[in-house]
Amino acid sequence: xxxxxxxxxxxxxxxxxxxxxxxxxxxxxxxxxxxxxxxxxxxxxxxxxxxxxxxxxxxxxxxxxxxxxxxxxxxxxxxxxxxxxxxxxxxxxxxxxxxxxxxxxxxxxxxxxxxxxxxxxxxxxxxxxxxxxxxxxxxxxxxxxxxxxxxxxxxxxxxxxxxxxxxxxxxxxxxxxxxxxxxxxxxxxxxxxxxxxxxxxxxxxxxxxxxxxxxxxxxxxxxxxxxxxxxxxxxxxxxxxxxxxxxxxxxxxxxxxxxxxxxxxxxxxxxxxxxxxxxxxxxxxxxxxxxxxxxxxxxxxxxxxxxxxxxxxxxxxxxxxxxxxxxxxxxxxxxxxxxxxxxxxxxxxxxxxxxxxxxxxxxxxxxxxxxxxxxxxxxxxxxxxxxxxxxxxxxxxxxxxxxxxxxxxxxxxxxxxxxxxxxxxxxxxxxxxxxxxxxxxxxxxxxxxxxxxxxxxxxxxxxxxxxxxxxxxxxxxxxxxxxxxxxxxxxxxxxxxxxxxxxxxxxxxxxxxxxxxxxxxxxxxxxxxxxxxxxxxxxxxxxxxxxxxxxxxxxxxxxxxxxxxxxxxxxxxxxxxxxxxxxxxxxxxxxxxxxxxxxxxxxxxxxxxxxxxxxxxxxxxxxxxxxxxxxxxxxxxxxxxxxxxxxxxxxxxxxxxxxxxxxxxxxxxxxxxxxxxxxxxxxxxxxxxxxxxxxxxxxxxxxxxxxxxxxxxxxxxxxxxxxxxx
Numbered sequence: 021x022x023x024x025x026x027x028x029x030x031x032x033x034x035x036x037x038x039x040x041x042x043x044x045x046x047x048x049x050x051x052x053x054x055x056x057x058x059x060x061x062x063x064x065x066x067x068x069x070x071x072x073x074x075x076x077x078x079x080x081x082x083x084x085x086x087x088x089x090x091x092x093x094x095x096x097x098x099x100x101x102x103x104x105x106x107x108x109x110x111x112x113x114x115x116x117x118x119x120x121x122x123x124x125x126x127x128x129x130x131x132x133x134x135x136x137x138x139x140x141x142x143x144x145x146x147x148x149x150x151x152x153x154x155x156x157x158x159x160x161x162x163x164x165x166x167x168x169x170x171x172x173x174x175x176x177x178x179x180x181x182x183x184x185x186x187x188x189x190x191x192x193x194x195x196x197x198x199x200x201x202x203x204x205x206x207x208x209x210x211x212x213x214x215x216x217x218x219x220x221x222x223x224x225x226x227x228x229x230x231x232x233x234x235x236x237x238x239x240x241x242x243x244x245x246x247x248x249x250x251x252x253x254x255x256x257x258x259x260x261x262x263x264x265x266x267x268x269x270x271x272x273x274x275x276x277x278x279x280x281x282x283x284x285x286x287x288x289x290x291x292x293x294x295x296x297x298x299x300x301x302x303x304x305x306x307x308x309x310x311x312x313x314x315x316x317x318x319x320x321x322x323x324x325x326x327x328x329x330x331x332x333x334x335x336x337x338x339x340x341x342x343x344x345x346x347x348x349x350x351x352x353x354x355x356x357x358x359x360x361x362x363x364x365x366x367x368x369x370x371x372x373x374x375x376x377x378x379x380x381x382x383x384x385x386x387x388x389x390x391x392x393x394x395x396x397x398x399x400x401x402x403x404x405x406x407x408x409x410x411x412x413x414x415x416x417x418x419x420x421x422x423x424x425x426x427x428x429x430x431x432x433x434x435x436x437x438x439x440x441x442x443x444x445x446x447x448x449x450x451x452x453x454x455x456x457x458x459x460x461x462x463x464x465x466x467x468x469x470x471x472x473x474x475x476x477x478x479x480x481x482x483x484x485x486x487x488x489x490x491x492x493x494x495x496x497x498x499x500x501x502x503x504x505x506x507x508x509x510x511x512x513x514x515x516x517x518x519x520x521x522x523x524x525x526x527x528x529x530x531x532x533x534x535x536x537x538x539x540x541x542x543x544x545x546x547x548x549x550x551x552x553x554x555x556x557x558x559x560x561x562x563x564x565x566x567x568x569x570x571x572x573x574x575x576x577x578x579x580x581x582x583x584x585x586x587x588x589x590x591x592x593x594x595x596x597x598x599x600x601x602x603x604x605x606x607x608x609x610x611x612x613x614x615x616x617x618x619x620x621x622x623x624x625x626x627x628x629x630x631x632x633x634x635x636x637x638x639x640x641x642x643x644x645x646x647x648x649x650x651x652x653x654x655x656x657x658x659x660x661x662x663x664x665x666x667x668x669x670x671x672x673x674x675x676x677x678x679x680x681x682x683x684x685x686x687x688x689x690x691x692x693x694x695x696x697x698x699x700x701x702x703x704x705x706x707x708x709x710x711x712x713x714x715x716x717x718x719x720x721x722x723x724x725x726x727x728x729x730x731x732x733x734x735x736x737x738x739x740x741x742x743x744x745x746x
Contacts, residue, residue, distance in 0.1 A: 064129035072121035076579075081265040084114055087130055090199040091137045092256045097176040098141035105144040107257060111264050111274065112144075112281035113137040118268035119286065130195045131188060138184060139285045144277070175238065179248050182232045189432070189451070190225035193218045198249040214360055339374055340396065341421055345461035346370040370457055371464045377407065378467050386467050402441060424459035483507070483528075483575045495524070499575060507562040507569035509538060511577070512555055526560050527576040528567055538562035585710040592707035601701050603708040604637070604671070607718055613726040617669075619692035620681065625669050627724050633665040634741045639709075639716035641673040642683045647715040651687050657738060658691060664742050665722065671696060671705075673714065 067083050070076040091113050095106040113136045117124070124132050183194055196207040197218075204222070208215045230245055240248065266272035274282070352364045369380045379390035392409040402418040405428065416437040417430040431438040432451025442454055483499045498510040509526040528536040538560040562569070589606035596603045602617045616626035627635070638654060640647035658668050668691035672680035677695040684693055696705045709716075719728040721741050731737040 068117075068121050068124060068129060070579075071118070075269065077265060077269045080118060080268055081261075083117070083129065084261050084264050084268075087133050087200065088256045088261050089201065090130055090195060091133055092260075093199050094134060094137040094180055095141045095144075097180040098138060099145055099148075100176065102145070102148055103257075105148050105277075106141065107260060108275070108277045108281055109137060109140040109144045110256075110260060111267060111278045112140040112285065114264040115268055115274060115278060115282045116140070116285050119282070120289075128188070128192055130200070131191060134191075134195055134199070135184060136285050136289075138180060139288060140281045143281055143284050147277075147280075175248055178233070178236070178238065179229070182229055182236075185232065186225055186228060187433070190221055190228065193222050194225050194249070197222060216360075340372065341398070342372045342377075342396070342419075342426060343374060343462070343464060344372060344424075344459045345463065345465040346372060346426065346457040346459050348455055348457045369465065371467050373464045380467060402439075404437060426457040426459070428455045428457070429453070483569075483572045495577070497577070501569040502561075502564075505564040505568040505570065507538065507564075507567070507572050509560045509562075509575065510557065512557040523579065524558075525578050527578055528562055528572050529574040529576065530567060530571055531573045533574075536562060536567045589708050589710050592704050596701070596704040596708060599701075599704075601704055603701075603705045606708060606710050607726050607729050609726055609729060611726060612724050613718070613720050614724065617694050619669075619694055620677075621692065623692065625692050625694070627720065630667050631724055632722050633667050634661075634722060634738065635718075635720040636666065636668045636738070637671060637718040637720070638668060639671045639673065639714045641714060642679050643674070644714050648683075650715055650717075651689065653734070655687065655689060657735065661738065661742055662690075666738065666742065667691070670694065673702075 062079075062082070064083060064086070067076075067079040070079040071083070088110075091110055092106070095109040095113070096103070099106040099109060113133055116136050117129070117133060183191060186194065192211060193204075193207050193213075196202045196210060197204065202210065204215050204218045207213075208218045211218065226242065226245055226249075229249075230240055230242070233240055233245075263272065267274045267278070346369070348368050348370060349365055350368050352366065371378045371380065375393055377390075377392050377394050379387040381387040390409070392407040394405055394407045396419075397404040397406075400418075402420065405417045405419045406414065407417065408414045415430050415434040417428055418438050418441055419429065420427045420441050427441055429438050429441045430453045438452060442449070442452065496512040500508045500510070502508055507528060509528075511524050511526065513524060525540075526538060528538060530536070539562070540558065540560055562572075586606055586608075593603060593605055602615075604615050604617065605613060607613065612627075614627050616624060616628070619625050636654070636657075638647075638650070640651070642648065654668060658666060670684070670689065670691060670693040672684075672693055672695045674680040674683075674695070675698040677697070680693065680695055696702050715730075717728075717730050717734065718726060719731060719737055719741060721727045722744060727741060728737050
């Protein structure tokens, strides 16, 4: 697709283009690109993984905004007369999500938030009413209500409780359609179901809810229940979402009530998990003691007391009868634009060792969603199999092994084992999962984890046939080979919902998983004045003498998060120290900013010598129009407040230092300048400080602490810092 690059007036990049973007309004071009690449369809699990792995605040903010209506509706349903307590419960639910990001597991984020938000709201209500003892029920039983009670607060609280009791397959579409306001088509796309499946399960969920409410004395018609599920809820208070993100990221302290609620719900969850674990251990111990469970754990012998009576004889390999490499055919249903598409079949490879079942994804890597340990009980009728996965939890199933044919069967409830295996895969009852596998090799194939890239890596593809569009990340990718054998990677990305475009870079790997970073070949922004849409497009080239294109085994794509920049900055700073090059450190607001650099006149400018004074560091260049436009303002501030304690240090990035020196003389800039040489040390300077674009202004207070990066109101921020005591 042709994209014409154009410079923005708001900033300039290091090479004359700008990878640092400003908030962008939505527009037809952006919406079209989103529709093409699915930028708004990043799964909740992926966003949560990014936050858990590298504390990606943007990913967490998207989660909060995506599910804010659901959580607010639950909190207000329970705390209908106390909006302040509802706000505390709202923040506690998302703070609990941030603290539990690593352990949410296979449960969906909406379902998890629904459960936690309700518990937090009930705790807040109990605290407000100062009633000791167990948490009160949402409403007393045997409370008759006519259809017009659908809008009442008591019915809303009761309905919130009953929705939580639905099975996950019924609760999920109800939460998406009624609590978050999605259409059936949108819910189907998010859940990966057919639209008809969503509609039928919502209908069955409504029937179950009416039955459950009737048992508690609340009689509702079908229309009345629909109204009750969709009451006009008050909007989420302005600023509450952003406050949640700041608290979760540790950038703003949580209030005492929010912390108390968060600790309460997390403690309750830990207690429930411990009880479940204890029960499972007791069950396993009982089964092992009775000799009914055969544990298969890589050939490790169990203790004598736990040995089954028919344990293998000495010298006989204790291999699992399921050991080997298997294949199965899966049928995938998907929708595009809300319209169901023809089903697609693909072959999936399954590797079974003595203790683990591993599904491989389309690229041949371990599919972490389907990476499970297992135990067998072949003496059961039918033979039993238990699987356990950190992603999807545990499930009790049955199996039948006939030579190199294996049929696995699991029921709709993971804690209930099916009683019989259906005769045909296409004739099993609703909710029952049947998988037929064929053994293609008696030995398990070698499996590979996705290579643990630098912080921020979230995608890997094979360069021989890379996808043009990575729909879950909102990217368009191109991999090409030049005539001299060089690998060239081009990445295009769009911003979403008035946010800057994420910053990406490619990483190349050879057959030995050695990591290579190609050199940036430039790029910039594309857009339209008519709709304001912006798309970033950048290009990288790998030196063919270092790694030719035909030797590239894998192509990784990294999103450069703040943690990525910090990691790279620490490495660059350490390399500069070993080479005897003085550079500025990575700017982290709220932390000391220690530096000592040599200026153009051969003198030393150091944070220690300027302690007790306010320091402004200005990164600039003559080719940067915004930088040059800022110089008169800086000169005015310097002359006005230098006697009051203001110091300015310029860092010039002109490739020809003489250009910067002549400009400083012509503008009569009276502060010291550092001219960064255009050699190998320039990369150390830029990487160490994490500079992506200029102008860049750093403000350091009288105590040597970095207080602001690119402050929106420079004059006001300087006045505030100059008034502070040393």
